[in-house]
Amino acid sequence: MSEYICPHCGNPIYDDDALLCMYCGESLKRDVGVFGKIKYTKPKIIIMTVVGLIVLSFVLLVIF
Numbered sequence: 495m496s497e498y499i500c501p502h503c504g505n506p507i508y509d510d511d512a513l514l515c516m517y518c519g520e521s522l523k524r525d526v527g528v529f530g531k532i533k534y535t536k537p538k539i540i541i542m543t544v545v546g547l548i549v550l551s552f553v554l555l556v557i558f
């Protein structure tokens with residue numbers, strides 16, 4: 495379960511499926527919240543995935 499920060503009131507939302515903020519009732523705008531999610535919730539996982547892909551492609555480049 496990931497934490498999502500409401501763009502309106504700044505409170506953390508712990509429900510992944512929630513479309514409305516439980517504090518202020520505003521829409522969480524999940525459709526445009528992808529970048530917000532990357533920014534606020536899982537920066538380490540994104541960076542690790544990118545680094546992993548770079549390392550993997552480098553290893554493949556060395557092998558072939």
Ligand SMILES: [Zn+2]
Pocket residue numbers: 500501502503504505515516517518519520
């Ligand atoms: Zn809110």
